[in-house]
Amino acid sequence: MLTLEEAADKRLLILQAALQLLAKHGFHGFSMKQLADRAGVAAGTLYLYFQDRDHLIRQLHQEIIQTFATHLLAELDISQPPAQQYRRICHNAWTFCRDNPDILVSKGQFDHLPPDVLRDHYKDAWQALGPLRTLFDQCRRNRLVKPLSNEVLVSLCIDPFLNLARKYHLGLVSLEDLDPEQVIDATWDAIALRPGHQP
């Protein structure tokens, strides 16, 4: 019998192969046979680890979302001042997207998953993003950022880095145009509540 670890390894192996395939061809050309070949297993083996194509795709999405969430918080030091924590997270968002075009490109491919499935996955990701929620809550309470919901804040702070990374990988923006520190400043301006400013 496989140990739990070995089984998990092979499962991950398959998911990683799936990610590469998906990034390269999109769902068009994403066949179970190709996936098996790339993962170095037989076609039938896929079905030992995943019920069917659909389940595999959903679990891949979940994995991707979780990976992204994990990396957002990398090297975060919650003892530091909020502004510093914020910069860390934004920086992580940027470098992660810059360095993982596969994940970035694949993300859009999942939009046709049933809405409830997507919702669940995103909710799960929020679970993993506890420190970020805490940070936002704190800043809002201390009147450092505007009284916007967390989801809105994410759309203003984090999502722009995904969008920029996509453009970067498409060659629509070059690294010269794009100083991450400047963009971090900009996103902070977007959400910051400045003294004397009328929200």
Place this chain on the structure above:
Amino acid sequence: MLTLEEAADKRLLILQAALQLLAKHGFHGFSMKQLADRAGVAAGTLYLYFQDRDHLIRQLHQEIIQTFATHLLAELDISQPPAQQYRRICHNAWTFCRDNPDILVSKGQFDHLPPDVLRDHYKDAWQALGPLRTLFDQCRRNRLVKPLSNEVLVSLCIDPFLNLARKYHLGLVSLEDLDPEQVIDATWDAIALRPGHQP
């Protein structure tokens, strides 16, 4: 023979059916037969208007991008002050995405198109967005906005509305959480160059 107009009509009819189909099922389940059925034509007819599936998809993408660009500029009055023009465009972005979930959802499905194709389509869209480019250029020259490239500005100003609309349609944010005017303010803060501020 069809008049040019009738031909254009049927072509659009097909593209619209395609959009609906794509939004509903993604490319999984997007078959030429289903498309024909939904468009109310025979399968063979599709091939009178489009060379093959791939061309149809590309043209659909182009159409979508153009439609979006067009709506961004709706009711824009370039004689008004920049800030007002800006609000108009942002408002358009929001309402268009809010009211056209099909387009919004489908957009991500095209990410696997060959990068050069995508690039071309986006470049074409920029052509159609002349007034927006002019606006950004003007503001930058007059030190109203930060010295960021247009692409970066779009990621900070326009894209957040797409992201928010997606979340809205997924049910992750409600309209209470989401006052567009506040978000427009926030995006303006993101790019605005404030007096006394060190860029």
Place this chain on the structure above:
Amino acid sequence: MLTLEEAADKRLLILQAALQLLAKHGFHGFSMKQLADRAGVAAGTLYLYFQDRDHLIRQLHQEIIQTFATHLLAELDISQPPAQQYRRICHNAWTFCRDNPDILVSKGQFDHLPPDVLRDHYKDAWQALGPLRTLFDQCRRNRLVKPLSNEVLVSLCIDPFLNLARKYHLGLVSLEDLDPEQVIDATWDAIALRPGHQP
């Protein structure tokens, strides 16, 4: 477009090929590809006429049952005396089974269909067997046959010919052992109500 007749023809063509295949190999070795080959059409064509394998099989069963019912009544003359009608029907049962081993052999293969489906098909067949029901009812009323339900009568009169034909085709009985007239006599004795006999 195909005329209704042509469509029906091709449908029948497929069903007949299916019957042959089923008789030869049972469901083991009954593949849609083989069926298509034998019917002389492409694999995909099967799905223009039948929803899927299962529906095809069910419709084949229905067809077989109906064909059998039809042949049971061949050359039946309801103006003749009951005993003569009875002999005709028994004779038909025998010759039909003797001459159509395919149908005979296939019949057993359907036993795993959902019971309600089987029931429906058999009920439909009874519809087609009106004259037989009338004959049985008449004979029972006139005290020519025992007061047994029609289903029981069939098990005593008709089914034995199916069983015998199966044995015949298996080589377990030869035609010397098996004079149909004698067997018809025997089945009649089974159900006949003789004067002075105590039922």
Place this chain on the structure above:
Amino acid sequence: MLTLEEAADKRLLILQAALQLLAKHGFHGFSMKQLADRAGVAAGTLYLYFQDRDHLIRQLHQEIIQTFATHLLAELDISQPPAQQYRRICHNAWTFCRDNPDILVSKGQFDHLPPDVLRDHYKDAWQALGPLRTLFDQCRRNRLVKPLSNEVLVSLCIDPFLNLARKYHLGLVSLEDLDPEQVIDATWDAIALRPGHQP
């Protein structure tokens, strides 16, 4: 090492699981994996007891036929008069089929076995049915039953009970319609040689 008995036990365990599976789904859905699961053994274990799927199926058929033959003769007292022996056997046929729908339903599934295999199994069963052959022979010699071959007699006497039981399990006849004693009478009438009757 297993004792012979334990080995025989496990073999039977597997065959019984196979019977249940076959009765429930037919050969469609009868997979070695499912069989292993239902029997509570590993997939590989099946191959310790049976060469392959085909051999397993054949042995199951043989087992079923033998079981049926055995039950036909249950509680048979060959010192009793022929008519009584006859009733006993018919009664056994009926109750066995009534109480073992699995066996009954499965029987038809084997019809696609190669004819020679089927023939062998049936011949073996006849071996086990010595007392029944003796009974028929005796009755024929004493002019109690018509001069029909044993196979024909079986089709007239025993097979009807199988047919009726199938109809019963399908819900086509109810127990009210179906008094076994009446049917036994009828089958006896079918084969009995009555004084003064011209065969």
Place this chain on the structure above:
DNA sequence: AATGAATGAGGATTCATTCAT
């Protein structure tokens, strides 16, 4: 003896595309 993960050939089904009408 027993296991059960892995295999990969084979089967059901879908679908882009063609072409005779």
Place this chain on the structure above:
DNA sequence: GATGAATGAATCCTCATTCAT
């Protein structure tokens, strides 16, 4: 121009069988 029946390659998935443990 329009049709839609037919095609058959491609795809998803199953399953009998093996073999290292």
